Amino acid sequence: MSNLLKAKSWVPEEKAAATASDEQNDKIKKVRELLGSQMTAEMPSFLSDATIRRFLRARNWSTEQATKALKETVKWRRQYRPDTIRWEDIPGREHEARRTYIADYFDKNGRIVFISNPTIKSKSSTKDQIKQLVYNLEIFAMHSENMEDECTVWLTDFQGWVLTNTPLPLLRECTHIIQNHYPGLISVAILSNPPRIFESFWKIVCYFIEPKLKEKVKFVYTNNPESHKIVADMFDLDKLESAFGGRNTLPFDMDKYAERMKRSDQMRGAPMHANGYSCSTQT
Numbered sequence: 001m002s003n004l005l006k007a008k009s010w011v012p013e014e015k016a017a018a019t020a021s022d023e024q025n026d027k028i029k030k031v032r033e034l035l036g037s038q039m040t041a042e043m044p045s046f047l048s049d050a051t052i053r054r055f056l057r058a059r060n061w062s063t064e065q066a067t068k069a070l071k072e073t074v075k076w077r078r079q080y081r082p083d084t085i086r087w088e089d090i091p092g093r094e095h096e097a098r099r100t101y102i103a104d105y106f107d108k109n110g111r112i113v114f115i116s117n118p119t120i121k122s123k124s125s126t127k128d129q130i131k132q133l134v135y136n137l138e139i140f141a142m143h144s145e146n147m148e149d150e151c152t153v154w155l156t157d158f159q160g161w162v163l164t165n166t167p168l169p170l171l172r173e174c175t176h177i178i179q180n181h182y183p184g185l186i187s188v189a190i191l192s193n194p195p196r197i198f199e200s201f202w203k204i205v206c207y208f209i210e211p212k213l214k215e216k217v218k219f220v221y222t223n224n225p226e227s228h229k230i231v232a233d234m235f236d237l238d239k240l241e242s243a244f245g246g247r248n249t250l251p252f253d254m255d256k257y258a259e260r261m262k263r264s265d266q267m268r269g270a271p272m273h274a275n276g277y278s279c280s281t282q283t
Contacts, residue, residue: 024053028049030063031066031067032047035070035071039071043074043077046077055070058212059183069180069183072180076180082134082138085134085135086265087264090131091128096129097254099116099117099118099120100114100117101115102114102260103241104256108235111151112152113155114136114140115156117243118161118165118166119157119158119162126167126169126170126173130170130173137177138268139268140152144185150185153187153190154189154190155192155244156190157192157193158191158192158193159192160195163197166201171205175208175209179210189216189217192243192244193220218230222244231245
C-alpha cells in the first residue's frame with residue numbers, strides 16, 4: 001500500500017514537469033515567431049532551441065525581452081562574427097592561454113571549468129583580450145546545447161592581485177558581452193583569495209553587474225574551512241589546481257591545450273580558408 005501511495009505521489013510532480021516543459025516549448029515557438037523566419041533562417045545554428053531557451057531563462061521567461069536581446073545579439077554577431085574565430089586567430093595565444101583557459105576536467109555536476117589568473121600581465125591589446133574571451137564563450141555556448149542549466153564554473157585566482165591587473169573599462173566591456181550576448185552560461189563565479197583592496201573595486205563592479213550574475217559570485221579563501229567545503233563539494237580535489245585549494249600541481253601543458261582547442265574548433269565548425277587558416281575577419 002505504501003509503495004502504491006509513493007507511486008501516486010510522483011504523478012503530480014511528473015505532470016507539473018511535463019506542463020513546465022510544454023510551457024517552455026510554447027515560449028520558444030513564440031520567440032521564433034517574433035524573430036521572424038528571415039532572421040531564424042539567417043542564423044539557424046545560433047538560433048537553436050537551446051539558445052532561445054537560454055535567453056528566455058536569463059530574461060525571466062519573458063518572450064518580449066528574450067526576443068529583443070536575441071535581435072541585438074544577432075546584429076552584434078553579423079558584425080563581430082564570433083563563430084569564425086579559431087584558436088589560430090588569438091594573438092599571443094601561447095601566453096594569453098596561461099592567463100585564461102578551459103580546464104581539462106569538469107566539476108562534479110558536469111560543468112565546464114574556466115580558469116583565469118589576472119595577476120599574469122597580458123601582452124595583448126584590449127581588443128585582442130576581448131576576442132579571446134569571445135572565443136571561449138563560443139565554446140561554452142556549444143557545450144550549453146546539451147545542458148538544461150548554466151554550463152560553466154568560472155574560477156579566478158586573485159592571489160597577489162592589484163588594481164592595475166584588471167582595467168575597469170576592459171572588465172565593463174567583457175561583462176557587457178557576457179550579460180547581453182552570452183546570458184545563462186555562467187553557473188558559478190568563484191573569486192579565490194581576493195585581497196582587502198578588492199573590496200572597494202568590487203563595489204564599483206557591482207554597479208554594472210546584473211543581480212542574477214551577482215548572485216552567482218562566491219568569495220572563497222584557501223585557508224578557510226568553510227571555503228574549502230564549498231570547493232570540495234564542487235570539484236574533484238585531485239584535479240582542481242592547488243591555487244584554489246585542490247591537489248593538482250601539474251604545470252600547464254600548452255601543446256595539449258592547443259590540441260584541445262583545435263578539436264573544439266572542429267566541433268564548432270568554424271569556417272577555414274583553403275590554406276587551413278581561419279576566415280575570421282577579427283584581426
